[in-house]
Amino acid sequence: VKFCPFCRYFQSDFVAVLRTTMAAAGSFAVDDYVDEIIAKKGRHVYKEGLSEADWRKEIEGIPLFMTDSPADGENMSDAVAAMQAIKFEDTTPEGRAESFKDDGNDYFKKKLYRDAIIAYTSGLKEKVDEEHLQLRVVLLSNRAAAQYRLRNNRSAFEDCKRAIVLNPKHLKALVKGAEACHAMGHHKDTVDWCYKTLMVDPGNSSIIKIRHEAANLLELEERDARKAARDEKRRLQAEKKLEEAIRKRGITLSADPKVRYRFEEHKHMDEESRIMSTLTDLESCIPENPGVQLTEDGSLTWPTLFVYPEHHQTDFIQAFHETSCFSDHMEVMFGSPAPWDPDHRYTPSRLSIFYEDTASGRLVRVRPAQTLNDVLTDKRYVVRAGTAIFIILARDSEFERTFLRAYPS
Numbered sequence: 001v002k003f004c005p006f007c008r009y010f011q012s013d014f015v016a017v018l019r020t021t022m023a024a025a026g027s028f029a030v031d032d033y034v035d036e037i038i039a040k041k042g043r044h045v046y047k048e049g050l051s052e053a054d055w056r057k058e059i060e061g062i063p064l065f066m067t068d069s070p071a072d073g074e075n076m077s078d079a080v081a082a083m084q085a086i087k088f089e090d091t092t093p094e095g096r097a098e099s100f101k102d103d104g105n106d107y108f109k110k111k112l113y114r115d116a117i118i119a120y121t122s123g124l125k126e127k128v129d130e131e132h133l134q135l136r137v138v139l140l141s142n143r144a145a146a147q148y149r150l151r152n153n154r155s156a157f158e159d160c161k162r163a164i165v166l167n168p169k170h171l172k173a174l175v176k177g178a179e180a181c182h183a184m185g186h187h188k189d190t191v192d193w194c195y196k197t198l199m200v201d202p203g204n205s206s207i208i209k210i211r212h213e214a215a216n217l218l219e220l221e222e223r224d225a226r227k228a229a230r231d232e233k234r235r236l237q238a239e240k241k242l243e244e245a246i247r248k249r250g251i252t253l254s255a256d257p258k259v260r261y262r263f264e265e266h267k268h269m270d271e272e273s274r275i276m277s278t279l280t281d282l283e284s285c286i287p288e289n290p291g292v293q294l295t296e297d298g299s300l301t302w303p304t305l306f307v308y309p310e311h312h313q314t315d316f317i318q319a320f321h322e323t324s325c326f327s328d329h330m331e332v333m334f335g336s337p338a339p340w341d342p343d344h345r346y347t348p349s350r351l352s353i354f355y356e357d358t359a360s361g362r363l364v365r366v367r368p369a370q371t372l373n374d375v376l377t378d379k380r381y382v383v384r385a386g387t388a389i390f391i392i393l394a395r396d397s398e399f400e401r402t403f404l405r406a407y408p409s
Helices: 007-024 030-041 055-060 078-087 093-109 113-125 130-149 153-166 171-184 187-200 205-249 271-281 326-333 372-376 398-405
Strands: 300-308 313-321 351-357 362-366 388-394
Touching: 093 113, 093 130, 113 130, 130 153, 130 171, 153 171, 171 187, 171 205, 187 205, 205 300, 300 372, 313 326, 372 388, 388 398
Parallel strands: 300 388
Antiparallel strands: 300 313, 351 362, 351 388
8 A cells, every 4th residue: 555645634534444445355454454554654744745725726636535527628637637538448439428428417417518518419429339329319318408408499409309310209308309499489399399298208297388388379379470461461452452543543653753663664564573663662751651542432642742942841741632732732731821931921822833853854833723633643743752742932932033043944
């Protein structure tokens, strides 16, 4: 027996262990032998023994006294390295995979789930033969359990799928697969996995509970999907009717003021493409504007913007009915003086209304008695960004004369 430097701290325990071990081995002169060993050693004190400052650190390097496993990348003592080499000296893939599985289980019990995953993965890398495929099933289901604890639900589910390919009735893989599906909110898959699990373990109370919750959520999900489908169908029907109403009137639309869009130019488009193109052109340039609307009687109402360049002001009409005259709106808007018109020059009878003909660059005068539909169906008018836009000036004013000179006559 060779004493180590720690014997001066643990000599009494060591001697007791030595006596017990030798007695078990059949040595009848145990006391004499131990006394002889102690006599030879005497009271020798190691000059290079441990100090009070570092003895705990040194002891941690001895496998017998270690309180924790070395972290990844941490330098190991020779004793620990030797023990690990002994542990994995098994030359068969099955033996090494079994050792990795045991390591993973130890880590899992300590709630070191990331370390457990690494151990199980190392075991899965071993090429076990066909007779030991059950070991792969266990490694996969164990790794799934560790992934699930870390909320890596998709990874856990993938491991469970691989496990049941090898063993369709492996209970742990089925349970973890159902739990992972439930955690991901895949209600239909959860119900399916619960059904498979209960075929193997009919009385599993946790799976019965999960199946009940998932079935209720699936019913709500399907109900919402049906409602969304109905709403989408109604929306598409309404959009189709709106597109047809605009097309029949021959109104020109454009998302870009410099581009003219006429329906007869897009007859080669399929129905869905034509509708989507129309709706893009109808996107309003005014925030929170509902856009053009088709009423129940088949009429159109248009968002309309009046611009007053002299005073840098605008008025927005959310729904200008296509059969309404411009004079009707002017009477309402200028029945009393506008706060930005101190000279009271903007009155219903003294207003000039124009729009831009983007093709020629000219201003086109609108008569107050005209309806909105009269103007929008004029081939020179282009509805830009889904909004009808008109310029309002004080008639015969100096500003009107100056403004009109900026346009071709």
